[in-house]
Amino acid sequence: YAASKGAAQGLAAGIQAGKGVAIKSLEKLGVKYFWTGMSSEILKMNHYKEVANLTDVIYTAKLKVCDELTYDNFVNMCEQFDIKIGVYTEEVKNALLPKYAVPNALNRIVSEAETTAKEVFEAESTRIAAEITEQQTAVINATYSSWQIAITASVIAIVVIVLIMVIIYLILRYRRKKKMKKKLQYIKLLEE
Incomplete structure (x- = not known):
């Protein structure tokens, strides 16, 4: 029971942690400047692996x-985004087409999220299983203790x-001995 409950809660925690890693990684790439609802949309997803399907949305x-927008700062941000995901190299030369670069970047993000999710899953499922086991052990000990007290009280009462x-x-x-002594003394007196 404890292991299955721990695994279920660990899985949920792992998925949430994976979503968090995906959001942070996409923020580092600068996606939040282009897609303002990114965080809330990712949090609504069933699983962090769905981030790999966001190529069209992001690009x-x-x-x-x-x-x-043609502001210099924003144009620079757009170029930096393309460099970070691999569309351009540092020398601003074409590296990969966006249809290949964005999925590659998203797959790397999902891979990072997977690693974190597994770590969180292991830690959380172990913690929950230990917590439930501890609670169940406490219940068993309390029951045993009450029986032990009852048995001890019964033994003391019998003793x-x-x-x-x-x-x-x-x-x-x-x-009786005292009475018998008196009787013997009385009989001796009568005999005399």
Whole structure:
């Protein structure tokens, strides 16, 4: 039970961590400047691996923004984005077509997210399983402890009853001996 519960919660935590890594990696590339709703859209996804399917969304948004704005800072940002994902080299020469470069960059991001997700999955599932095991052990110990107390109390009660019976027996025996002594003395007196 603890292992399956830990695995389920670990998987959920791993997926969330993977989404977080994907968001941070895309922010480092500068995607947030072209696609402002990026973080919320990725968080809505079922799995961080869906980030690999965002080629059209990201590059379409990038082209739209970069074609419309001509500020030097923004043009530089557009070029830096293309360099970071591999469309251009540092010398601003063509390296790969965007239809190949963007998926490659997204696959690298998914790979990073996968690594982080696995680490978080392992850590979280182990932690949850240990926590549940500890709780179940505490319940078992509490039950065992209550039974142990009941058994101990019963044994003590039996010992006390036996001691009382032995004391009563000894008192009665002493009184009988005393009575017998008196009887013997009385008989001796009568014989004399």
